[in-house]
Amino acid sequence: MALPPPAEALPTLAGSLQALRAELPSGTRLLAVSKGHPAGVVRQAAALGQHSFGESRLQEAAAKQDQLADLPALDWHFIGRLQANKARAVLRRFGTIHSVDSLALAQRLQRIAAEECLAPAVLLQVKFRPDPAKAGFDPAEVRALEPALEQLAPLRLRGLMTIAPLGLTPEERRTLFRECRDLADALGLEECSMGMSGDWREAVAEGSTWVRLGSALFGQRPIQG
């Protein structure tokens, strides 16, 4: 009869974090995507020195943030589709928004941030390949909007975010990530939020400054939604 594997053979959060930290270059930061995981997992990661967390649904995130209110200085990033009617609540709860996918949304965030005396960092989500499942600017649209994008204060436009569609080869993903890096550079933007559990090494090779990792860090998400 097969014995269960010894406990030390299972990847632990501490082990995964340590391995990632060893492999990420100094210019690439780790956004721990805690969506689908309970607050206790965030608490555990925070105790291991991880402070930046990504969430994609406001309601789920808000509940967790309230449970973690005793922890100082967690850095929350919103990475999901942002509906206009959630803009104010997202601004109050997140210091960085990766998923600004239209000029109308950017301007709405700008107006509300000014009212709330907030100056969040924002990234524009760009779609470099057709992908009906995802939102995002067309790259040409971002170039054409450059003058308008310089007028977004108090939003601090820091960079671009992209998600590689399913079904690309590793080489095709690298080409896509390179296009994102090139567009950010052309716009004078520092941040490229690119790379998830299945493709972060390719994104890092092309100049990602934020990898957004969920399952590579925390395992399968127990909470579906």
Ligand SMILES: *Cc1c(COP(=O)(O)O)cnc(C)c1O
């Ligand atoms: C869920 C999610 C991630 C993390 O996905 P994993 O494959 O679990 O690493 C990253 N970015 C966005 C936008 C997501 O929604």
